[in-house]
Amino acid sequence: MLVVAGLAAATLTGCGGSGGGSGSGGGDGSITMGFSQVGAESGWRTANTKSVQEAAKAAGITLKFSDAQQKQENQIKAIRSYIQQKVDVIAFSPVVESGWDTVLKEAKNAKIPVILTDRAVDSKDTSLYKTFLGSDFVEEGRKAGKWLVEQYKDAKDPVNIVELQGTTGSAPANDRKAGFQEVIGADPKFKIIASQTGDFTRAKGKEVMEAFLKANPDIDVLYAHNDDMGLGAIEAIEGAGKVPGKDIKIITVDAVHDGMQALADGKINYIVECSPLLGPQLMDLAKKVVKNESVQARVVTEETTFTQEQAKTALPDRKY
Amino acid sequence: MKRLLWPLLVLAALLAVNLFFTPSFFSVEMKEGHLYGSLIDILRFGAPLILVSLGMTLVIATGGIDLSVGSVVAISGALACLRISEDGGVFSAVVLALGLCVLLGLWNGFLVAGVGIQPIIATLILMVAGRGLAQLITDGQIITVNSPSYKVIGGGYLLTVPFGILLVLVVLGVTAFLTRRLALGVLIESVGGNAEASRLAGIRARGIVITVYAFAALCAGVAGLMISSNVSSADGNNAGLWIELDAILAVVIGGTSLSGGRFSLGGTVLGALIIQTLTTTIYSVGVPPETTLLVKALVVAAVCLLQSPKFRDKVFRRAGPPSSPRPAAEEKVRVTA
Structure with a gap:
């Protein structure tokens, strides 16, 4: 989402009708x-x-x-x-x-x-x-954490979580991590066993998740800081012969179209909107x-x- | 082989570190009808980098450099995904994307050999403009495609082996044959040694230079297809971002001289594998993201120091008796792929 583009191929959408010159005095309401x-x-x-x-x-x-x-x-x-x-x-x-x-x-x-x-x-x-x-990115992280705590409130076993962070040092990455940590930190059964940056991209999300899956055989939950990384990770999970959404529960942030589609298809479990x-x-x-x-x-x-x-x-x- | 000894040792050391942290690191099993394991991952995710690095090796061997490969990666994936999302013809999309990449490579070659612009500047043009072109193609959005046959290129399997790895083997085999069994390799090295002298000796230096730039762009194009096919989407902003730097690094670790005139394909493959293994190691060992770049830098610095005969001489002479008084002369011996 906070991708720095080189030369954005953007159109200058000068909104039509330039408001009739400078006739925008305080009193007339427009x-x-x-x-x-x-x-x-x-x-x-x-x-x-x-x-x-x-x-x-x-x-x-x-x-x-x-x-x-x-x-x-x-x-x-x-x-x-x-x-x-x-x-x-x-x-x-x-x-x-x-x-x-x-x-x-x-x-x-x-x-x-x-x-x-x-x-x-x-x-x-x-x-x-x-x-x-x-x-409020911190609040987004908290919302993700609250859903997780609610889902596993009856579970006694430890819950192993892996986290795909956004671009290192960016505000959404820092804050979504902090908010999530704040909520789940209250209960010691929630353990973040691996946390790496996926640069907010699908390709990196997939690559990092592949490595997570091999280094940690027992992953219960994936928390991705945006939909795209989550979508990449889903492919990695499927490649490992596991069912995303069932074997590994997935929480993401953003709610862009592809992410919502995956959520509706049952591959993602919960999305916190960043509207x-x-x-x-x-x-x-x-x-x-x-x-x-x-x-x-x-x-x-x-x-x-x-x-x-x-x-x-x-x-x-x-x-x- | 002697020159490849140190990179090989580094690769072995990295793998050993992994084995220590993840005991099952070397296990390769069958899952869902294909090979599955960390080593397969390294090869699969390393495949695009190996391809880009192979092209880069030949460019560097002529004394040039190609900074535009990362943008070409993005353009190739973007164009292919756009075509597939429009009408679904995978074959035509791939041909079109690779065709455009070769054209872009010819443009680079023309600027370098035809107009005489310094390679770093000539390819910088396409590095910047190409990223914009990729964004123009994708309209600044991520194009998602749903095509099982396109997916095969970067994420599929043939006879249980990831297709990308097979593709790399084919390109590597063809390149090694052309440059080491035929005269092309010698001609490239000759142009890299001294373009003007080569021309006077009857070598069509200009044609050779244009060819290697086109080849580098073609390799980058195939890598771009792999990267976008692996995630079934094209991201004009991020695909192949900074891959040119990783490729140059892989070439250098592999022992190819940046001043041109000498190259080692085997070394380049080794270099690319070291970089990918390092990345995977960082993920599986659990290095915190804030320090990832530092760890990478330290390992790369160590590799470069180990590769320097002067440094080895100084450090290891203290430890043991000097094995040979002047190992530097021996280092100049060419290595075949």
Whole structure:
């Protein structure tokens, strides 16, 4: 999900109808939002973009959209141009965490409120932005852990868990690991017997799982930090003559389409959603900050979890 | 064989470490009608790297280098999966993907031999642009295909042996035959030694250089098919990422000189196996992910030091009596594949 792409083959989806010049004074109610997206590196991100665009249309907010193609300088340029165009609110998903102070100060001086989406910045001056809307990765890890504890609450034997971590050092990898550990750590019967990075990719997930299966003959549960690694691991488990979902229970995070399909097919047991559909929440927040109403400094995306049964009913309507 | 002694010892040491941590490491059994075991894994996951490294060996033997192979891996898998997801014709998809790869290799060769751009720069162009091309083909998404016959290339089995391993054996056999039984190998080494002198001696240096770049891209293309077929999906962002560096490392560990003029196919295969065994070892021994790269670096550094005659001379002379006063001269003897 947080894949760094070289040259993202992204289309600059300049949202049609540029809002009638700069006629977006405070009083007339119509809001113009400048949104700078990271890129189009994954299905998750594409769904995120669509959600923002559709929600803006539904909320009657004029959206100026730009795609940074994974480059911070493009994002800074886009934000500067939004400041010049005097938009009412700026929202963006930072490509990287640091280096935003200058451009955010410019926005603040121009009295344009800023909302961060999906990813945070490490700026010490929190007055530079109004709020940060995004997933709570630690909570995602906790949800995964809670389901596991619930499943094995009557079991007396130790439960052997292997973990496929995301890219080493990335926020989702660190936090999903910590949240999971926090919940299962309370009961000593849960043992993480092996934990390695699978770089969030299917190929690595499969390769690492192959090695896990050989080094540890007795694996009960696999916890993968995203669907793709889980999907790779499923192939490894099948190759070893075991049945994924039965012999080895599988928990993943994300709920992208292929993952949901595997969940509905019974190969994955539980998926914690990391939803890209934060458009509607973003538009609500935008309306509030433009009206100068107070908002919470941290807003968590509305997310759910899926069991196999829920996946079967949810799958036809999934947007990504 | 003498030059391959040290890499062989390192490989043996790595396997011994595994045996210590996982007693069943060497056991190979039949499961679901095919061979199953850690050693098979090493060969299977190492197959793409061996292929890419074979192509790289010949390029390096001409004094060049090919940084674009990782991008070619991504392009090949992406195009094949796109075609299969559109109409399902596996054969045509494979031919099309490999055809494009050869074309990209010819482009590299043209830049190096035809226009005279330095190889590292010439192939850097495709390394960067190629990744973009792969993303363009996949539209930035992961393309999932559901084709049992495509799956065979990287994840299937023929007569209980993983198909990828057989593919590598075939490519290795053909390459060894062409370069060691026919004159091609000598011509490549001659061009690597001195391209201009070779040309004056009547060797079509330009044609040889273009050929090896096309061959390297073809190898990368086959590796790309293997990688994407193994997981039945094409990931333009991550497939083959940094494999060019692993391939160069494998070539160097195998004793091929980066300055060109000399190469060892057997050494390259050994080098690639060492890298893959190291990766598998890290997974099965349970090295924490934060320190994985450090452990890899230490092992690689140790291999390189052991390979250096000067270093061995200094260290081992202290331990025992010097066996030969000047082993360096002997090191120059060519090794056949």
